[in-house]
Amino acid sequence: MIKETINKLNSELPSTVELVAVSKFHPFDAIEEAYRAGQRIFAESRPQELLAKVKRLEELRSERGEPEYMADVQWHFIGHLQTNKLKMVLPYVSLVQSVDSLRLLDAIQTWAAANERVVNVLLEPHVAAEQTKQGFMPEEIYSILEAASGRSPEGSAEMLPYDSICFRGIMGMATFTDEEAVIRSDFLALRSIFDQCRIRFPSMAPDFTELSIGMSDDYPLAIEYGSTMVRIGSMIFGSRI
Ligand SMILES: *Cc1c(COP(=O)(O)O)cnc(C)c1O
Numbered sequence: 001m002i003k004e005t006i007n008k009l010n011s012e013l014p015s016t017v018e019l020v021a022v023s024k025f026h027p028f029d030a031i032e033e034a035y036r037a038g039q040r041i042f043a044e045s046r047p048q049e050l051l052a053k054v055k056r057l058e059e060l061r062s063e064r065g066e067p068e069y070m071a072d073v074q075w076h077f078i079g080h081l082q083t084n085k086l087k088m089v090l091p092y093v094s095l096v097q098s099v100d101s102l103r104l105l106d107a108i109q110t111w112a113a114a115n116e117r118v119v120n121v122l123l124e125p126h127v128a129a130e131q132t133k134q135g136f137m138p139e140e141i142y143s144i145l146e147a148a149s150g151r152s153p154e155g156s157a158e159m160l161p162y163d164s165i166c167f168r169g170i171m172g173m174a175t176f177t178d179e180e181a182v183i184r185s186d187f188l189a190l191r192s193i194f195d196q197c198r199i200r201f202p203s204m205a206p207d208f209t210e211l212s213i214g215m216s217d218d219y220p221l222a223i224e225y226g227s228t229m230v231r232i233g234s235m236i237f238g239s240r241i
Helices: 002-012 029-034 048-064 083-089 102-114 137-150 180-198 220-226
Strands: 018-022 043-045 074-077 095-099 119-123 165-171 211-213 229-232
Touching: 002 018, 002 029, 029 048, 043 048, 043 083, 048 074, 048 083, 083 102, 083 229, 095 102, 095 165, 102 119, 102 137, 102 165, 137 165, 137 180, 165 180, 180 211, 220 229
Parallel strands: 018 043, 018 229, 043 074, 074 095, 095 119, 119 165, 165 211
Antiparallel strands: none
């Protein structure tokens, strides 16, 4: 079932759209099955669970006597990340998709500089109607990119240089609703922010290429709005326990 769904998605998704398999709440066995079907990028939303899976893979490698087992697997982080959990996540992920506050961004910059790493991030704007959702206002995103591109006007609020962060794009979620018009308008808003970033900060555009929108229920719509990365969980792995 996992294999069939991955094959189907791979044949259906345009070649410009990366499939990210959201494995949260599913056991490592399910990840291995998806890996055998060719899937390489997996996303987790809780630090504890990501770390457990990373450790499980290390165990499997030593049990099997194959240090290279699943060596090309990549982990993305897609959940709300508290600054005190950074150390559990940043060493293991190739992309943090869910950077939703300046406080988190600053903490990532500080960690990355101290550890001589560059961390790939997506910035998460707030567009969905839900009150509880975290995320940046579009203007905050433009200020961050302005600081990162070294164009901060004098006298602006102090910002870090973000020289240990690689800004790769935008991640977003549409409002949780069945109303297609609402989902479309959220995706359009996310797409516009993404386009604005690339237009206003051309020096960052070569890296700033990802628009991560679309989940199991709405990915076909997201693709219409220019998604380059879909994050699909329940469609591949079944409903979460
Ligand atoms: C859980 C989750 C997904 C996957 O959702 P499905 O509906 O299971 O495909 C995608 N993105 C984020 C941020 C998530 O937390």
